[in-house]
Amino acid sequence: MSTTTTTVTAAAPQTQPVGELKLESRIDQLDKHGFLFGKKLTASMSPLLHDVVYQGLGLNWEQIRLDSTDMNLFLSLIQHPKFYGASVTMPHKVAILPHLDELTEECRDVGACNTLFLRHLPDGRRLFCGANTDVIGIRESFVQNVPDPSVYENRPAMVIGGGGAARSAIYALHKWLKATCVYIVNRDASEVAAVMAECTERAYGVRLVHVETVEQAEALEGPGAIVACIPDFPPTTESEKLVRRITEVMLRKEKKGAILEMCYNPSPFTLLGALSESEGWHVILGTEALIWQGIEQDKYWTGRETSELPVAQVKETIASRLAELSKN
Structure with a gap:
């Protein structure tokens, strides 16, 4: 090929x-x-x-x-x-x-x-x-990889980040994954304010909660779904370290869930993913979102349904490419 x-x-x-x-x-x-x-x-x-x-x-x-x-x-x-x-x-x-x-x-x-x-x-x-189709990629990452939807449905969810991917994640969690509310954790409070204002303007910002402190995180019910929309770099600034501490509090809650780590470049095996796995969470690689949003695009372009598209071959090819990149 x-x-x-x-x-x-x-x-x-x-x-x-x-x-x-x-x-x-x-x-x-x-x-x-x-x-x-x-x-x-x-x-x-x-x-x-x-x-x-x-x-x-x-x-x-x-x-x-x-x-x-x-x-x-x-x-x-x-x-x-x-x-x-x-x-x-x-x-x-x-x-x-x-x-x-x-x-x-x-x-x-x-x-x-x-x-x-x-x-x-x-x-x-x-x-x-x-x-x-980014929203479909996020939705299908959970639907296709978590056999029991009660892991994340009818529970709070959490989004880490404040950019475009975070907006797509909030939409998917609210629209399809039955989140009771969505916690937002981000190093920049002004970005969070902008996201919350836009989501409210578009009628799905009702249950957004900006989690700003470790103490606030400790008092909240743990999330069932987390979507991480930040690069895979160790936190260095005080605001980045705070985001990591809040995330760690959520990961250590007694009731676990599933986390989609959107970062897959240069590798989908991130520090946050490893931390989540060590705490007992189901980790979904970011390449899943890439694959499912791409399949949805080809449905628009070819007029075919998912069942008519070579999904298995796509997964194999992406996995092979990642294996190649990891050797470099």
Whole structure:
């Protein structure tokens, strides 16, 4: 199976036509093409994941890396008749929204888009639509990996972090995983305030609780689901150390649960994951969220159901790639 992918880097204006010629040459060899649009895409496994799906379905399709901050370039490229859709990553998940014709419910409620797909009208026009499959990736990470949902349902949940992934986690925990409330733990109080304000504005911020001290954590009921949305670095600042202490209090509660460690780069085997496992928690690797959000994207793009997609092969390929990376 080929895992070769094409990267197009938006260059300076005087050299941009060369990049466009290379892109046109690649597109000519494909039946359909999509993009991974964002910055710092070299380590992304998204094109690899989708390549496995397309090969498994016998499709001559490819997701092409578009490493660029040029929104106008992207909006121009997606007009191509062979374009099928795109993965949208940082820094474009919010910036893309005004350029879309329609948004799915979860895309609108989270306020971020990671998936662009097409809807075809009877008159032949194409609508550019936005979805957020990050929330599905988080949901399915728990549903597919925790056999007994009572481990996390009808219990508090906890999110560590305050960025886009944290917003997606709050939505998934509230919407599908039956969290009675969601604790937010983060080093930056202003980020938490922003998250809580946005969630409240979108009608799912009712049961959010900012956990700010160890004493507060000790008094709270333990969570059944935790989603960690922070990098895998040892805490160094006082605020980072406080976040870790609060997390440790929650992990040591008598009733355990399941934790999804969203960080998987450079390795899904993180310090927080090891700590959680030592405390008796069920640890779900971040690659699970990657896989399930990608499968959901391919449902939009190919029109197939999950049962029709080569999920097992995707899991095997991602596991093999991680094993390779861990040797380096």
